[in-house]
Amino acid sequence: MHTLAIDIGGTKIAAGIFDEEDKIQRRWQIPTPTTSEGIDAQLANLYREAKEEAPDISGIGISAAGNVEGDRRTVSFSANIPTWIHYPLADKLEALIDHECPVVVENDANCAGWGEYICGAGKGSKNMVMLTVGTGLGGAIVINGELYRGSFGMAAEAGHLPMVPDGDTCGCGLRGCAERYTSGSALERFARSAIRRWPDKSDRLMELAGGNVHDLRGQMVSQAAKEGDDLALYAFGKIGEWLGRTMSALAAVLDPDRFVVGGGVVSIGDILLEPARYNYVRFLEAAAYRPHADILAAAAGPDAGMVGVADLALREARAQGESQINA
Template identity: 40%
Template sequence: MMTYARYGHSLTIGVDIGGTKVAAGVVTSGGRVLARLRTETPERSKSPSVVEDTIVAVVSELRQEYRVRAVGVGAAGFVDERRSRVLFAPHLSWREEPLRDALSVRLGLPVVVENDANASAWAEVRAGAARGVDDVVVVNLGTGIGGAIVLDGALHRGRYGLAGEFGHMTVVPGGHRCECGNRGCWEQYASGNALTREARELVAAESPVAEVLRQAVGGDPELITGPLVSELARKGDRACRELLEDAGGWLGVGLANLAAAFDPELFVIGGGVSEVGELLLGPARSAFAKGLTGRGYRPEARVVAAALGNEAGMIGAADLAREALPRGRSRRRQQRLGRARW
């Protein structure tokens, strides 16, 4: 039997698409995830049709138990200003992909497509670490760096829907080559990939300070991962802590640049790399304060960890889909009285 009456007409599904997985959840208007599904996409996922089929499959399974009104999709890539097409996805083969319309036809439901970082940021503003704050910059540290901007309580997507690609700001001219084709991008210095690269180079150089790390992988640098570095750092390994300090320093450099551009009240740091907490955020705050334009003569934005973890993308995508639905008279009246919050 479908679960419906208890939640009225408020249920939507949020889908979070990464390079290797599709995660989906049924979400209430209060941000509660009632049911979840996650599937790993096979190597052939680089085919747009395979990912589309996977989305349809997980949404259809969730709809067997829950009656929902709309679907929101958070996609790791450039999404156009109409929130309909994925223009470019670096880890998938989507190019000018009309994902919204294709899914809407197959599912028979309204669909909204949004950049995954925007979806995560929206969730943090509505129900997470940035709740009650109107001017926020969210930075997600994963394989790369994603970002989003919330100004005056609304997502700032840019004229063409592409704002927030902070990871590809140049911080070191002529620096490390980035997957985007440029050199010296921020994500080459403060992301999970950067952390892994630096750790592997340290072990490959047979540095004595990396002995614990070398033993952990049996001397094979290719077995080093970002989570392993974080785990050893938590256990007190000096080399791994220094690697995180370096990444945190680069994180702070980028935040200072973003503060000069947007002057937010709050920075929210999410993504898998941020789960190490103060080992990363402490050095980031120090570098941020040191690099801040006009330091000592201006308010300094707070830098905090995200609160919603891996579910932020699906929660935010689900709420953005709900927001795009036609609004009834009572909802419009509520908004006239003041911005609705969870």
């Protein structure tokens, strides 16, 4: 049995054929069409192409940036694809492929979290929280070995935990959300404010930014931090601190045994994770009298989301197969 995993991004669609051991057999990439109908048609084409390679494809998993409803079939909102408002993506695709196999749609952060849980840094944990530090802060929660989606598919939006009353305005319209203080954009913002506060120490960051503070990017801050630059280390210390504070808030509700941190900036390793570990304990209730969760860097690599959604598709295909046998 094989599954087809599809990751729909704002600019490109990546697809891969996976076997039952969650190993990728073949991959492609195409540009993302601009209309919902265009995307549906391309997904159907990908399925037909994939079937030529692996005629026994029995499930399709789609990872999408956005909010996926509790039915795991409908995208309620996506910042990348503006026409996806309560869009029945799974119904549309299943109709185009004559209902040959089931389609599961899942939020991209949940897919990456599930990938880490089954074959990355989350492996072996009982209750895991993954936090992805990207442009924003994504989350995924695994409880007792199952992906936790909430009642309406909206669980694990850790980036929008209200951390600071009346704090910075977030892209979601609320204020003081965690991702305003721990994300790739927060890293850039802390580094820029450090440059303004300590201009006499800003030579290296300003050099990397080509002399313009507004051109400073996260990768430059990472590079300077690896070289030991004070201001870059300060910026990582700040987002690390807020990462740890966010973890302690999540621990008050979920009490996980492991936090997995993903996203581009985690390649910096302990420069980010040590302040996160320190502040997690600092703000953890009854910290002296309870075990502390492990805080680890993601390990499943850039394919984590594809692996995760391929596995979810496999489970769905098996469940449907079993219910047909029982019927």
